[in-house]
Amino acid sequence: MINLRAERLPVHRGPAAWSAILPDQAPPVRLDEDLAVDVAIVGGGFAGLSAARRLHEIDARTRIAVLEAGRLAEGASGRNSGFMIDLPHDLSSEDYAGKGVAADQKTIALNRAAIAFARSAVEEYGIDPAWFDPAGKINGAASTKAHELNRSYAAHLGHLGESSEMLDEKAMFAVTGSRHYLSGLYTPGTVMLQPAGYIRSVGAGLRKAGVHVFEESPVMRIARAGQGWELATQRGRVTAAKVILANNGHLESFGFKRGRLMHIFLYASMTVDLDRDTLSRLGGQPRWGITPSDPMGTTMRRIDGPQGGNRIVTRSCASFLPGMVPSEAALARTARVHRRKFADRFPSIADVPMEFSWAGHLCLSRNGVAVMRELEPGLFSACCDNGLGTVRSTLTGIGAADLVAGRASDISAHFLSEDEPTKLAPSPFAEIGANIYLKWREWQARRE
Ligand SMILES: Cc1cc2nc3c(=O)[nH]c(=O)nc-3n(C[C@H](O)[C@H](O)[C@H](O)COP(=O)(O)OP(=O)(O)OC[C@H]3O[C@@H](n4cnc5c(N)ncnc54)[C@H](O)[C@@H]3O)c2cc1C
Numbered sequence: 468m469i470n471l472r473a474e475r476l477p478v479h480r481g482p483a484a485w486s487a488i489l490p491d492q493a494p495p496v497r498l499d500e501d502l503a504v505d506v507a508i509v510g511g512g513f514a515g516l517s518a519a520r521r522l523h524e525i526d527a528r529t530r531i532a533v534l535e536a537g538r539l540a541e542g543a544s545g546r547n548s549g550f551m552i553d554l555p556h557d558l559s560s561e562d563y564a565g566k567g568v569a570a571d572q573k574t575i576a577l578n579r580a581a582i583a584f585a586r587s588a589v590e591e592y593g594i595d596p597a598w599f600d601p602a603g604k605i606n607g608a609a610s611t612k613a614h615e616l617n618r619s620y621a622a623h624l625g626h627l628g629e630s631s632e633m634l635d636e637k638a639m640f641a642v643t644g645s646r647h648y649l650s651g652l653y654t655p656g657t658v659m660l661q662p663a664g665y666i667r668s669v670g671a672g673l674r675k676a677g678v679h680v681f682e683e684s685p686v687m688r689i690a691r692a693g694q695g696w697e698l699a700t701q702r703g704r705v706t707a708a709k710v711i712l713a714n715n716g717h718l719e720s721f722g723f724k725r726g727r728l729m730h731i732f733l734y735a736s737m738t739v740d741l742d743r744d745t746l747s748r749l750g751g752q753p754r755w756g757i758t759p760s761d762p763m764g765t766t767m768r769r770i771d772g773p774q775g776g777n778r779i780v781t782r783s784c785a786s787f788l789p790g791m792v793p794s795e796a797a798l799a800r801t802a803r804v805h806r807r808k809f810a811d812r813f814p815s816i817a818d819v820p821m822e823f824s825w826a827g828h829l830c831l832s833r834n835g836v837a838v839m840r841e842l843e844p845g846l847f848s849a850c851c852d853n854g855l856g857t858v859r860s861t862l863t864g865i866g867a868a869d870l871v872a873g874r875a876s877d878i879s880a881h882f883l884s885e886d887e888p889t890k891l892a893p894s895p896f897a898e899i900g901a902n903i904y905l906k907w908r909e910w911q912a913r914r915e
Contacts, residue, residue, distance in 0.1 A: 468690070469689075469690065469691045470690040471688065471689045471721045471722055472687065472688050473685065473686060473687050473720050473721060474722070475717065475720040476536055476685050476717070476720070477537065477542055477717060477791075478791065478792045479537070479546075479825075479826075480792075480793040480795065480797075480798050480825065481798055481823065481824050481826055482823050482825055483538075483540060483541045483542075483663065483825065484546075484735075484822070484823035484825055485546070485549070485661060485662050485663035485775065486538070486540045486545050486663035486667070487823065488740075489661075489663055489667070495538055495681075495682035496674075496680065496681055497684050497702060498532075498534060498684040498700050498703040498705065499702040499703050500702075500703050501703055501704045501705075501706075502703065502704075502705050503530070503705070503706045503707070504530040504531060504532045504679065504706075505529045505530045505531065505707065505708050505709065506522055506529060506531050506532075506708070506710070506711065506871055507531075507532050507534065507698050507705045507709075507710050507711075508532070508533045508534065508710075508713055509534055509698070509710065509712050509713060510536075510542075510712070510714035510715065510717070511534075511535030511539050511542075511544075511666075511670060511682070511713075512542055512543060512544030512713065512715065513544050513666070513857055514713035514849040514850070514852070514856070514860035514861070514863050514864040514867075515533055515535070515711070515714075516533065516666065516669045516670060516673065516680075517581075517849075517862075517865050517868075518711050518713055518849055518864035518868040518871075519531050519533050519673050519678050519864075519868075520584075520669065520673060521584075521865045521868035521869065523673065523677075525868065525872045527676070529872075531673075531678045531679065532678075532680075532707070533673070533678065533681065534681050534700060534705065535684065536683070536684070536685035537682065537683060537685075539666050539670040539680070540662065542715075542827075542828070543715065543828050543829065543852075543856065544662060545666055545667075546662075546827030548735065548756070548766045548768055548780060549659055549662045549756075549768065549857070550657055550659065550756055550766070551581070551585065551657060551658040551659070551660055551857040551858055552657045552855065552857075552858060553575060553578045553579050553582060553654075554629065554654055554657075555571055555575065555578075556758075556762055568626070571623075571627055572627060575627070575629070577877075578858045578862075579656070580862070580865075580878065581857075581858040581859075582658055582858065584861060584865060585599065585665070585861060588672065589665075591672065592669065592672025592675070594665065595773065597771075597773035598660060598661035598665050598668065599658055599660060599665060600659045600660075600754065601659075602659050602755075602756070603654055603655040604653070604654060604657040604659070604756045604757070604758055605634065605639075605652065605654075605755065605756070605757050605758075606620065606654070606758050607651045607758070607759060607760065607767070608648060608649050608650045608651060608760045608915070609648055609764075610649065611649065613649075613760040613761065613914075614650045614760075617650060617760055620760075621633060629654070629656075630655065631652050631654045632652070633650060633651075633653075634650060634651040634652070634653055635650055636648065636649050636650060638651070639651045641751070643751045643752075643755055643757065643767075643812075644750035645751070645812045647811060648757070651757065652760075657756070659754070659756050660857060661774045661775060662857070664774070664775075684701075684703070685700060686698045686714075687699050687700060687701065689721065689846070692706055695707055695708040695845060696708075696709070696846065698710065708845065709845045709846075709847065709871050710845065710846050710847065711848070711864075711867045711868070712842070712846070712847070712848040712849070713850065713863075713864060713867070714850065715828070715829075715830045715851065715852055715856070716829070716830030716850070717791075718838060718850040718851070723838070723842055723848070724838055724851075726890055726891055727832065727887070727888040727889065727890055727891060728830050728851060728891075729787060729830070729832065729833065729891065730788050730790075730830060731785055731786070731787055731788075731828075731829045731830075731831055731854070732785065732786050732788055732793045732827065732828055733782060733785050733826070733829060733854075734783065734784045734785075734793075734797070734798065734802075734825070735780055735781065735782040735783075735805070735824070735825060735827070736780070736781050736801075736802055736806070736809075736823065736824040736825075737778050737780045737823045737824075738778045738780075738809075738819050738820065738822060739776075739778070739819065739820050739821075739822040740822075741776075741777040741778065745816050745819060748816055749813065749815065753771040754769060755769050756768045756769075759912060760915055761911070761912035763785070763908040763909050763911065763912040763915075765781060765808045765915065766780075766782040767779065767782075767808075768782075779809065779813070779819075781805040781808050783801070783804060783805060783808055783909075784800075784801040784805075784909065785905050786905065787897075787898055787901035787902050787905060788898075789898055791828060798824055798825070801824070801826075805821065805824065809821075829852060829853075829856075830851045830852055831851070831853050831854055832851055833889045833891065834886060834888060835853055836853075836885040836887070836888055837850065837851045837852070837853065837859060837863050837882055837885065838850045839863040839867055839870075839879070839882035839883070839885075840870075840883060847867045847870055847871055849866065849867035850863065851888065862878055862881075862882070863882060865878050866878040866879035866881070866882045866883075
């Protein structure tokens, strides 16, 4: 008899800023009755909502319930930087030929399939185009070493037949109003999301299509019930023939993949809505997104009115927290780092206050694999985002839905071919080692 209890529920530190800057939402619809469906989905982030949408697409008669612990977009899916990136960060095709090229091309094709899936949701549900902006992104370089990395990356891209454009210091200043960057590599395929706008709207679209989407309904227990499953929340129960766990790192909270998942928290801050005077001192374009050429560097993004105000988002710092709860002290420390990074880049507006600072939970595996498979008969998972969940979790959601529906697809085949997440060192060695490593990598990438 399988009876799984949630040992932990998500604990959020700092507000879900992307949601806070949007118009208020309607009150949450909670599960407060007993309900029977064909498929129950635990978690309403990129993975869970994509799974629901894909199941509905395959067969609109499938009865589906999504159970989300908090509000939609309150978790990591609404706490990220909103870069839906088509290209791999590190290209594996070092020899410009053979297996590496094929692997890179496969990753790009999968990522673009996720973007196409999201675009079709935007079109079908009439989502505000400002929340799904195919503007591309820039890989910023603040040192000659980073510039060289960008040049080598551009050469790899050329070999893969992918376009990119190198921007010099002047062009970077024209885009951002910052003299911090020596150069930047623009690639056109990234979509810039207003992540909360996107997630909230996909939830609303699914509801209109007849999918149950319950918020503030954490699943506390999952037990075998006959041929299917019963999921219990505080106020109601759902029985379902099949279940998809799309709760990312909280897969472990139900006892799966213990000692194999790394719980990493990333931190970000967002300025107040910039007034006209500040905007004229800043200059630059109203929307842009810069990823660091070293992944442990700082991501910067500027958004405008239709996206929730003229604001700048600074994302930097990471910590490994097996207990899945970031502290107030860590949030305060990282907010100070964000202030410093912001001032380095924008000295003319360094006095602008940050309105929001927050932490968000990622789930990584050491070998970079996801957990998308059937864990028990009828119990599936679409978890372990590896930090790039806007595309990867969209894909695991689609893949898990295909698996549930018995539809073989390239996406599900890709994840099914992956290995198990490799074991971590025992605690506390894993925690100490990983945090020292993260600090060292952050220090190395301090200018980026
Ligand atoms: C600061 C920051 C910046 C980032 N920037 C980017 C970026 O630019 N691009 C990118 O691709 N990725 C980025 N990420 C990562 C991205 O946010 C995640 O990869 C993505 O949110 C993962 O989606 P998911 O649906 O798999 O998981 P989640 O978004 O974590 O969703 C899982 C959901 O499950 C719910 N849940 C958990 N337990 C239960 C339960 N018992 N019952 C019901 N519900 C439950 C949670 O509340 C949560 O909403 C960033 C993350 C952070 C924190």
